Amino acid sequence: MTLVIRERRHQQALRLSLPPPSTATTPSSDDLCQQTHMPALFPSPSSHANSSPGIRNLSDLKKVAVLGHGNGGTVYKVLNKKNNSFYALKVLRFNQDGIGIRQSATVLEAEILRRVDSPYIVRCHAVFDNGSSCNEAADNGGDDLSFVMEYMEVGSLHDVLREHHRLPEEVICVLAKRVLEGLNYLHGMHIVHRDIKPSNLLVNDKGEVKIADFGVSHVVEGRFDGCELSAGTCAYMSPERVDPERWGGGEEDRDEFAGDVWSMGVVMLECFLGHFPLIGPGQRPDWATLMCAICFGEKLEMPEKASPEFQNFVRRCLEKDWRKRATVKELLHHPFVNRKCCCTSKGLGDYVFHE
Numbered sequence: 001m002t003l004v005i006r007e008r009r010h011q012q013a014l015r016l017s018l019p020p021p022s023t024a025t026t027p028s029s030d031d032l033c034q035q036t037h038m039p040a041l042f043p044s045p046s047s048h049a050n051s052s053p054g055i056r057n058l059s060d061l062k063k064v065a066v067l068g069h070g071n072g073g074t075v076y077k078v079l080n081k082k083n084n085s086f087y088a089l090k091v092l093r094f095n096q097d098g099i100g101i102r103q104s105a106t107v108l109e110a111e112i113l114r115r116v117d118s119p120y121i122v123r124c125h126a127v128f129d130n131g132s133s134c135n136e137a138a139d140n141g142g143d144d145l146s147f148v149m150e151y152m153e154v155g156s157l158h159d160v161l162r163e164h165h166r167l168p169e170e171v172i173c174v175l176a177k178r179v180l181e182g183l184n185y186l187h188g189m190h191i192v193h194r195d196i197k198p199s200n201l202l203v204n205d206k207g208e209v210k211i212a213d214f215g216v217s218h219v220v221e222g223r224f225d226g227c228e229l230s231a232g233t234c235a236y237m238s239p240e241r242v243d244p245e246r247w248g249g250g251e252e253d254r255d256e257f258a259g260d261v262w263s264m265g266v267v268m269l270e271c272f273l274g275h276f277p278l279i280g281p282g283q284r285p286d287w288a289t290l291m292c293a294i295c296f297g298e299k300l301e302m303p304e305k306a307s308p309e310f311q312n313f314v315r316r317c318l319e320k321d322w323r324k325r326a327t328v329k330e331l332l333h334h335p336f337v338n339r340k341c342c343c344t345s346k347g348l349g350d351y352v353f354h355e
């Protein structure tokens, strides 16, 4: 029973049968049109009662800055006027063609996010359907879906790498361990992330790394069907996803979680080298080049300066045949993430704030 996020074909995506959403959390579009302030599709789960921001309406939030732009929308830093704390608000824009798909995806999305509650995953506090008033949406032919998320002060690992270029092994091992814990949690819930990359790993002011953007990407697919093959996204894809025929990606018993392990291996090697590792630093990352590198490239030359533990860890992640690739559980016991320095290092916290 597996739920695949960011699957382009819906019949394959919905392998986890979710319970029908309660009517209380799924207002019809007519209901939404009658409200000036859009209510949350779901509020914060009760297990986080202490951190619950109590955001009931988008009008509780004040935009203070733009944090970044992604494929489907914009992320804002917002102030919750009720408790004077900052959050991140991700606003996805849909045109009218995407509405049918969006509405079913929204309910599914809200269900997924409601279930996710882990220190290794960026928390989603609430989802709002249609942040702007219905009149505005009708005027500009658009429609919004807004996710109120935990604010990660430092930004993404992509931002950290842009500033620091490369990271030492004692930082990478802490990073790897946290990502593995996050994947272990998601996989335990039968959720495959399918888009692990530096811009989806966010860092807070304690230097903690958390996985973001799972699920949200599933909603985006409704409008951006086909963009999965864009160079930026496919760079971290595993061989069995890029070329299923050659690498057994279509096999019934394929371990869908193995793709996340591959992507994580690419990210960890990128942290060590300071550039995307599967192609040369000067090479253009177009689709054909990436496909060749991922599916046909020779065995990766490991950087000589890397320790034997790190080299082995990355090799186990970047095994082209998914049947031979290490699983998340195996990697959690790997010597690289259990070295003494990995247990004593504060990871990115020390590095980002004291370098």
Ligand SMILES: Nc1ncnc2c1ncn2[C@@H]1O[C@H](COP(=O)(O)OP(=O)(O)OP(=O)(O)O)[C@@H](O)[C@H]1O
Pocket: 067, 068, 069, 070, 071, 072, 073, 074, 075, 088, 090, 122, 149, 150, 151, 152, 153, 155, 156, 158, 159, 199, 200, 202, 212, 213
């Ligand atoms: N919770 C958050 N806290 C702080 N910054 C965030 C948060 N979420 C996103 N950001 C910032 O906003 C940027 C854009 O995020 P977004 O998820 O929209 O796109 P992306 O992951 O960069 O790209 P893509 O849409 O291709 O996945 C991120 O790179 C990050 O810098």
